[in-house]
Ligand code: SAH
Ligand code: DHB
C-alpha cells in the first residue's frame with residue numbers, strides 16, 4: 001500500500017481521539033475484526049465510529065426490523081443488531097459462503113444469533129423472497145456497488161414511511177464527482193440519478209474521512 005498522506009495520519013489521529021472518548025472497549029467487536037482478518041476477509045468493514053452511527057440511526061427510528069445487504073464478517077451487522085429491541089430481527093444478505101461462515105461465528109459470539117439471519121446467495125435473488133419479513137425500518141446497502149440502484153429499488157418495496165435507507169461508499173476518495181470513474185463509481189452514479197428523481201424519499205449525502213480514508217454515505221428517509 002502507498003504510504004499514508006499527512007492528511008490520512010491526521011484523520012486517523014482524530015478517529016483515535018474520539019474513539020477513546022466515545023467508544024467503550026468491546027470484546028465481541030474486536031474479536032469479530034480479528035477473526036475476519038485471520039480468515040483473510042478484506043478489511044473493508046465500516047469503521048467503529050461509522051458502526052456506531054448505524055447503531056444510533058437504528059435506535060433513533062426505533063428499528064425493529066433491519067435489512068443489510070453485504071455482510072462480510074458481520075461487523076456492521078453486530079452494530080445494527082444491537083440496536084434491536086427484544087423480538088427484533090435483522091436479515092443480512094451475503095454472496096460468499098466463506099464470509100457468511102465467519103459472520104455466523106462472530107454474530108453468535110456477540111450473543112445475537114437469535115436476532116440475526118444470514119441469507120447466502122446473490123442479493124438480487126434473495127431480495128424478492130423478503131416480502132414476508134417486510135417492512136424493514138432500516139436498510140443498509142453495502143455490497144457490490146454496481147448493483148446499488150437495484151438494491152435501492154428493492155429497498156423501496158421493502159420499507160414504509162419513516163424507514164431509513166443508508167448506502168455506503170458513495171464518495172470513493174472523491175471519484176464520484178468524475179463521470180469517467182470505474183465501474184463501482186458508475187454504479188453509485190446510476191443510483192444517485194435514480195435517487196435524485198425519487199419522490200418517495202428525502203435524502204442527503206455525507207462525505208466522511210477517518211481510519212477508512214475518504215468516502216461517504218447517502219442517508220435517505222422514506223416519506
Ligand atoms: N457491511 C460490511 C461490509 C460489507 S463488504 C461491514 O461494514 O462490516 C461487501 C460484502 O458484500 C462482501 O462480503 C461481499 O462478498 C458481499 N457481496 C458482493 N456482491 C454481493 C452480491 N451480489 N450479493 C450479496 N452480497 C454481495
Ligand atoms: C470496498 C467496499 C466497501 O464496501 C467499502 O466500504 C470499502 C471498500 C471495496 O470493494 O473496495
Ligand code: MG
Pocket residue numbers: 044045046142168169
Ligand atoms: Mg462499504
